[in-house]
Amino acid sequence: MFKKILIANRGEIACRVIKTARKMGIKTVAVYSDADRGALHVKMADEAIHIGPSPAAQSYIVIEKIMAAVKASGAEAVHPGYGFLSENMNFAAALEAAGVVFIGPPSPAIEAMGDKITSKKLAMAAGVSTVPGHMGLIDDAEHAVKIASEIGYPVMIKASAGGGGKGMRIAWNDAEAREGFERSKSEAASSFGDDRIFIEKFVTEPRHIEIQVIGDAHGNVLYLGERECSIQRRNQKVIEEAPSPFLDAATRKAMGEQSVALCKAVGYQSAGTVEFIVDAQQKFYFLEMNTRLQVEHPVTELVTGVDLVELMLRVANGEKLPLKQSDIKLNGWAIESRLYAEDPYRNFLPSTGRLTRYRPPAEADGVRNDTGVFEGGEISTFYDPMIAKLCTWAPTRLEAIDKMAVALDQFEVEGVGNNLPFLSTVMEQDRFREGRLTTGYIAEEFPAGFTGAVLPKGRLFEVVAAAAMLQLVVEERRGRLAQTALAGQTETYGEFVVVIGQEQVPVKLHRLDPDGTWELNLFDQVAAVHRFNWAPGDTVAQVIWSHGGTSVLKVNARTGGFRVRYRGADLKVQVLRPHIAALLHLMPVKVPPDLSKFLLCPMPGQVVRVDVAVGDIVEDGQTLAIVEAMKMENVLKAQKRARVSKVHAKAGDVLAVDQVMLEFEGI
Numbered sequence: 086m087f088k089k090i091l092i093a094n095r096g097e098i099a100c101r102v103i104k105t106a107r108k109m110g111i112k113t114v115a116v117y118s119d120a121d122r123g124a125l126h127v128k129m130a131d132e133a134i135h136i137g138p139s140p141a142a143q144s145y146i147v148i149e150k151i152m153a154a155v156k157a158s159g160a161e162a163v164h165p166g167y168g169f170l171s172e173n174m175n176f177a178a179a180l181e182a183a184g185v186v187f188i189g190p191p192s193p194a195i196e197a198m199g200d201k202i203t204s205k206k207l208a209m210a211a212g213v214s215t216v217p218g219h220m221g222l223i224d225d226a227e228h229a230v231k232i233a234s235e236i237g238y239p240v241m242i243k244a245s246a247g248g249g250g251k252g253m254r255i256a257w258n259d260a261e262a263r264e265g266f267e268r269s270k271s272e273a274a275s276s277f278g279d280d281r282i283f284i285e286k287f288v289t290e291p292r293h294i295e296i297q298v299i300g301d302a303h304g305n306v307l308y309l310g311e312r313e314c315s316i317q318r319r320n321q322k323v324i325e326e327a328p329s330p331f332l333d334a335a336t337r338k339a340m341g342e343q344s345v346a347l348c349k350a351v352g353y354q355s356a357g358t359v360e361f362i363v364d365a366q367q368k369f370y371f372l373e374m375n376t377r378l379q380v381e382h383p384v385t386e387l388v389t390g391v392d393l394v395e396l397m398l399r400v401a402n403g404e405k406l407p408l409k410q411s412d413i414k415l416n417g418w419a420i421e422s423r424l425y426a427e428d429p430y431r432n433f434l435p436s437t438g439r440l441t442r443y444r445p446p447a448e449a450d451g452v453r454n455d456t457g458v459f460e461g462g463e464i465s466t467f468y469d470p471m472i473a474k475l476c477t478w479a480p481t482r483l484e485a486i487d488k489m490a491v492a493l494d495q496f497e498v499e500g501v502g503n504n505l506p507f508l509s510t511v512m513e514q515d516r517f518r519e520g521r522l523t524t525g526y527i528a529e530e531f532p533a534g535f536t537g538a539v540l541p542k543g544r545l546f547e548v549v550a551a552a553a554m555l556q557l558v559v560e561e562r563r564g565r566l567a568q569t570a571l572a573g574q575t576e577t578y579g580e581f582v583v584v585i586g587q588e589q590v591p592v593k594l595h596r597l598d599p600d601g602t603w604e605l606n607l608f609d610q611v612a613a614v615h616r617f618n619w620a621p622g623d624t625v626a627q628v629i630w631s632h633g634g635t636s637v638l639k640v641n642a643r644t645g646g647f648r649v650r651y652r653g654a655d656l657k658v659q660v661l662r663p664h665i666a667a668l669l670h671l672m673p674v675k676v677p678p679d680l681s682k683f684l685l686c687p688m689p690g691q692v693v694r695v696d697v698a699v700g701d702i703v704e705d706g707q708t709l710a711i712v713e714a715m716k717m718e719n720v721l722k723a724q725k726r727a728r729v730s731k732v733h734a735k736a737g738d739v740l741a742v743d744q745v746m747l748e749f750e751g752i
Contacts, residue, residue, distance in 0.1 A: 086402055087111055087161045090188065092130070093151050093176075094166030096457035097474060098378070099126035102164045105394040114158040116151065118144035120465045125457050132158055139467045141716075145169045146278065148176050155185055162186035162401055164394075168469070171377040172199040172246070188401040189355045190300075190376050197351045198374040201245045202283050208371040211350050213343055216362060216370045218285025229266035230259045232284050239289070242266055244273030245281040251716060252276065253320040255287055264708075268718050271693075276716050288362050288370065290523050293317065294329050295360040296344040297385045298353070299393065301400045306348045307408060308341035309389050310415050312358075312381055315522040316511065318433060319717070323504075323527070324511060325381040325421045327388045330482060330520030336367045347374070356382070356397050380423070380474070383455055387419035387478040418485040419478045422493065426470035428502030429535040434688035435470045435715040436502030436742070439463055442624075443472075444497035451478040451485075452492050464501050466689055470715050472503060482520070486512055494637040494651060497624060510538040510653030538653030546612070547636045548651055548658065549583045550605050551628050553592040554617050555640060555647055556581055556660035562621055582666035583607075584646075584659040589666055684721060684747035686740040690714030694736045695746070701729045702752060710734065710746060721746075728752045 090106060091114040092099045103113045103126065115130035120139035127133045134154040137144035144150060146169050155163060163180055165171035165188070177192040189195070198204045202220045209215050218240075219232045233240045233256055242265040244252025252273035254265030266282060274280040293314045300306035313329035314322045328337070344359035358379045360372040382393050391413075396406065427433040443460040446452055456473035464470060477492055479485040490512040493505060511517050514530065523529070540548065557579040577596040582589050594605040603614035613631035619640065628636040639650040646659040661669070693711040697703055703723040710721045727749035734746040 087186070087398070089114065089131075089158065089160050090162045090164055090398075091116065091151075091155050091158055091160035092126070092164050092166060093145070093170055094164070094168070095121055095124060095126055095145065095468065097455050097471060098166035098168075098380070098457070100129055100457045101455050102166065102394055103129045105392055105398070109395065109398065111398070114154070114160050116145070116154050118467070120463075120467050123462070125459050125462065134158060139465065141169065141467065142275070142278075146173075148173070148179055151176070152179055152183065155180070155183070160185065162188050162398075164188040164397070165377065167375075167377050167380055172375070174199065186401050188397050190353055190357065194351050194353045195376045198347075198353065198357070199246075199376045201243060201373045202281070204374050205283075205285075205371070207351065208347060211347055213347060213371045214369060216285045216288060216372070218283065220283060223266070223282050223284065226263045226266045229282070229284060230262045233262040234259065236284060236286050238262075239287040240284050241287045242269050242282060242284050244269055244277060244279070245283055246273065246277040246279035252282075255320075264720070268720070272716070272718055275713075288364055290365055290525070291315075292329070292331055292363040292522060293322075293360065293372075293524050294332065294340070294363045294369070295358045295379070296340050297379070297382070297393070298344050298348050298357050298359060299396050299400070299406065300348050300354045300357070301406045302354050302403060303405050304349070305406045306345045306353065307406060307410050307413060308344050309385050309391060309393075309413050311337055311340065312379075312384055313522065314381060315524050316517075316526050317524050318527050322381060323423050323425075324508065325384055325423075326482070326485075327384040327419050328415050331363070331522070332367065336363075336369070340369055343371075347371075355400050356393050380471075381421050383453060383474060383476045384419035384421045387451075387453065387476060388415050388417055389413060390416065417478055417480045418482040419476060420485045420489045421474055421476045422489060422508045423474055423504075424472040424496070424498070424508070425504050426464040426472055426501045427504050428688075429504050429507040430537070431502070431687050432534055433504065433507075434502075434719065434742075435466070435690070435717070437464050437466050437470075437689045438501045440472075440498065441500035442497050443499075445473060445475070446492045446495040451488055452476070453478070466691075466714055468715070472498065472501075483518065486518060490652065491635065491637060494639070495625065497639060506537060506650065506653045506655060507535050508653075510535070513538065513544075513652055537655050540652060540654050542608070544652050544654075545585070545588075546608055546610070547628065548585070548638065548649055548654075548656060549590045549592060549607055550594075550612055550614070551617075551626055551636065551638050551640075552583045552647060552649060552658045552660050553579065553581050553594050553605065553607070554596075554603060554614070554628070555619060555626060557594060557596065558617075558619060559621055559642075580663060581660050582663050584661060584666065584669065585656055589669070591663065681724070682727075682749050683745050684709055684749070686712060686734070686742060686744045686746050687721070688712065688714045688719065689742050690719070690740060692734050692736050692738045692740065692746075693718060695732060695734055697729050697732070697747065699729055699732055703727055703729060703749075712740070726752065 089112040112131045115133040136150040170176040174196040177187040180187045252269045256262035256265045297309040316324035358375045361369040363369045445454045453476040477488040592607040601616040616629040619626035641648040690712040695710045730750040731748040
């Protein structure tokens with residue numbers, strides 16, 4: 086086995102590889118850019134080598150710099166992780182030429198399957214079902230429109246060398262095809278250094294289901310079940326699970342065997358993933374093959390008990406796979422939630438800054454958290470905004486979902502906008518819990534964007550009860566509550582009105598003993614609490630109900646009450662004495678400022694271009710500017726007809742969130 090490997094990556098995947106290497110007694114070498122000088126993967130590795138400036142194009146994807154680090158460190162092998170150079174044939178070939186082992190497939194297999202156009206042609210030749218499309222090169226935007234019209238809308242416009250949702254657009258008409266081609270080509274060039282684009286038919290109501298494969302140098306290839314990856318936003322996966330709630334055993338076997346046959350046709354070795362689009366009748370179509378370890382590989386590991394990174398290392402070392410296909414059993418259910426530094430209340434735009442608080446749930450009892458960050462660390466504009474991958478395992482799907490909901494409630498992230506509330510909301514939705522998924526799930530369930538969860542009465546009951554107990558503890562600390570000695574115990578009483586939005590809920594509560602047994606009366610119901618774990622200053626409150634359930638709420642004190650975050654809802658909760666609550670209707674309501682005359686930069690990023698000038702009249706839906714953040718180009722459009730009165734930004738400017746870019750006047 087190798088004595089030392091270099092990991093040509095960063096963030097959580099570098100940390101993930103280091104964990105397995107450490108378990109196997111293999112020393113690790115990290116590489117890092119200026120922005121990652123203090124990163125977690127640098128701290129975890131045995132050695133670390135600086136490879137250049139912060140932009141990936143000047144560091145992580147520069148083959149010469151990685152090769153120099155390999156030489157300087159004396160590493161015998163390189164694990165590429167995912168993204169960056171993981172599917173770059175030239176990088177694999179350079180390592181092979183230097184006598185260094187690439188912990189991945191051989192370069193011809195990367196060339197054959199890593200390129201989406203080539204792999205589709207090979208799949209068709211092998212008799213694999215594929216989606217209709219144009220596999221040749223596309224000259225320009227007008228050529229793209231012509232091809233899209235011939236295939237028939239809707240179409241998917243994709244970067245040939247793409248991945249991670251970058252360089253991908255869905256077009257429903259000529260205008261969207263034209264703009265989608267330009268944006269995809271630009272993103273592909275900046276992210277992958279390869280701007281080739283292809284177009285294929287977009288299957289409506291599709292599921293995205295992929296098969297995990299692993300092969301060795303001795304002709305053995307196995308499939309390790311499937312992953313359901315249909316919950317996507319901008320073609321980037323957000324929630325994954327294994328197995329799929331949709332496939333039957335026969336379809337799973339057919340997809341697995343077809344994936345294995347495809348791998349054998351190109352002499353594939355190492356871990357890889359064959360992705361399929363599956364329609365409502367369980368007909369599946371080859372989409373692409375990712376010749377690397379996938380972001381979502383942990384769910385497969387949780388249901389199979391297989392360490393995929395370890396198998397990659399052993400295969401790269403020339404060993405035979407220690408398993409047969411008959412050894413692969415799917416046990417239980419696993420869910421993965423990708424925690425991103427993206428603000429769901431701003432259409433999931435990237436957020437940057439310092440993680441002032443980062444407290445993941447404990448990794449125990451079926452909870453796993455793969456991360457590359459730490460409290461006090463920075464989320465920069467240079468890389469993907471992933472914070473962590475939170476996974477749960479349980480014997481059944483609903484149990485895994487419930488465990489995920491609690492783990493998300495326990496997860497504390499402050500300092501940057503993040504999608505925790507969105508993930509929590511999805512876990513509570515009936516459609517998700519019933520497994521009725523498509524790649525259009527997010528657009529269909531949140532057509533107006535995400536504005537926070539609306540709690541059903543049962544969840545609202547839990548928040549109101551918790552808020553009353555929070556206030557009682559606070560007032561008890563201040564010495565305001567009456568206490569009565571009874572049978573040697575100290576009992577505490579309280580009566581409040583809990584105000585959430587327009588709803589006022591009277592609550593009477595009675596703490597029976599100092600150890601935390603409570604009785605509450607609210608919504609004309611009596612509730613018993615076995616234990617309430619919270620003290621002033623704590624940011625998480627835990628309610629253990631006498632009936633056996635547990636509620637975990639994130640809590641911050643505010644004037645007159647608390648900010649409470651629970652199951653996707655972010656609530657301003659007032660807890661008042663009844664006589665004060667009776668006067669609440671007399672209080673004036675603060676009106677928010679009118680910002681409709683401004684175009685504000687929705688995320689920290691760099692201006693790619695501004696398409697309007699002072700005096701221009703813009704129409705509803707017209708493109709005003711493009712801002713790049715986290716390697717994604719975001720098109721900013723007019724919301725109504727207006728005249729541009731001032732322009733405050735130009736191409737190349739680096740802007741903060743909410744910085745004014747344009748001003749308008751009515752016409």
